[in-house]
Amino acid sequence: MESVIDEIYRTQSRRVLATLIRLLGDFDRAEEALHDAFAAAARTWPVDGLPDNPSAWLVSTGRFKAIDTIRRRARFDASQHHIEDSLYTVDTTEIGDMEPIEDDMLRLIFTCCHPAIPSDAQTAMALREICGLTTEEIAHAFLVPAPTVAQRIVRAKNRIRSANIPYEVPGREALPQRLDQVLHVIYLVFNEGYSASSGDDVVRADLTAEAIRLARLLLALLPHPDARGLLALMLLQDSRRLARSNEQGSLVLLADQDRSRWDRAKISEGLGLLAEAMRAAEISTYTLQAAIAAEHAKVSSAEETDWRRIALYYDLLLAAQPSAIVELNRAVAIAMAEGPAKGLDLVDAILRRQKLQAYHLAHSARADFLRRLGRAEEAIAAYRTALSLCRQEPEQAFLRKRISELAAASERQ
Structure with missing residues (x-):
């Protein structure tokens, strides 16, 4: 049961948190x-068994635990009584449903991305609350000190509280002004799932699936080319x-992947959406990245990949969104098109500028x-x-394997 609870925490805790907020x-x-x-679940589920709807159970239990806590505090602080009263007015039928019309996770993203919150704090808070990353993991991802990230999150929460920022998806007229940051957060959620920053898995499928689900929901609310x-x-x-990984969980590079395992339905849908997005008057950076991904998806083998075309897309992306990460990806594409010496020169130039050290x-x-x-x-x-x-861990194992292979080859020479 402990492993079941751990898996539920990993895959469902952020949606439970969004509803509790x-x-x-x-x-x-x-x-x-x-x-x-979750502490209550660890005590009761091994005895009573797994509930039919674990998420709804967790929401209901968490809510009533909070009510009990507030009631205890209210005995000593009369100002807490209005909070206690407000918690009893919630329609509990919605808890069992767990799929309100305006999705709680989308509400949470829009709250984190409110214009009253500084953009760096928006990002840190979204990764903390939506992805469940620790402040240390967020700091590592953005190459900033952990205390800086912690301060940003605290300030963002204080701003939400002091400004009484509503926990809601804004009206349709306000959606376009909020779109860019919300798309950015969904993109970050997907990236954390697609290439987990730490842990034992190459991919966190729960996060990639959640990001795709949220993007579909957002696109239904606002059919925009960027979405x-x-x-x-x-x-x-x-x-x-x-x-992207084998049966042992080891990392498999793009060139070595079994393309028969690629999901053709997702590729077909993605290519269709890309064609629509490319017809827009302005092409977003997401669309350019999708065009790069499409170059891999459209060919049946790694040898057929048009790396020169991919490098051109990276040129456009770098002009639209200058960053060292884009430069690095462009260097890899150029190395595939023109040879490793060219790629090495480009990466060394990035590192000499103290970028990506x-x-x-x-x-x-x-x-x-x-x-x-x-x-x-x-x-x-x-x-x-x-x-x-x-x-x-899978990336670490891959790097250790490369080191071992090169060391062994050197000894044989």
Whole structure:
């Protein structure tokens, strides 16, 4: 039962939290209620068995645990009575449904992305509350100190509380002004699922599925080309999910994947959405990324990939969204088109500018170029640097394997 509860926590806790935030009207109170609910589950489910609807059970238990806590506090603070009273007015039939018309997770994203909250705090708070990442994991992803992330999240919660920001999806007239940041958060949720920043799995399918579900819901609310581009990108990327690791959970590189395991239905839907998004007057960065993913999806083997076309898309993406990460991806595409020496020059230039020094994939790409150039000792050193920065176990195993292979080959020479 312990493993079942752990899996439910991993896959459902963020949606339970989103509903508790709506019911309780406070982030901190909802997080406390979530932990109390799972503690109660750990005590009662091994005895009573798994409830028919674990999420609804957790929401109901968490809510009543919060009511009990507030009642105890209210004995000492009369100002708490109105909070207690408001919690008893909730229609409990909605708890059992768990699918209100305006989705609680989408409400949570719009609350985190309210214009009154600074953009850096919006992102940190969304990753904390929606993905369940720790402040340390968020700090590692954005290359900033953990206390800085913690302060941003605290300030964002205080702003929501002090400004009485409503926990709701805004009216249709306000959606366009909020769209960019909401799409960005959904994109970050997907990325964390597509390539987990830490842990034992290559992919967190619960997060990729949730991001796709939210994008569909948002697209239904606001049929916008940028939303289509993002959904196309996520579908095309997620189509490869089953092929990205083997039966042992080890990482499988794109060139080595069994393409018969790619989800053709997702590819077909993604290509259709991409075609619609490409007809827009302005092409978003999500649509450009989807176009890159489509180049892989459209061919039956890695050898057929048009890397020069992909590099051109990265040129456009870099012009629209200058960043070292885009530069790195462009360097990889150019290396595939023109050879590893060119890619090595580009990555070294990025690192000389003190960009991506703490990003393991930059050192991993550099190591691969060195390996392909036959510079084994330098490649091993670069792989070791990447390994020291990597937090995901399957990637760590892959890097250790590369180091071992190169070391063994050097000994034979």
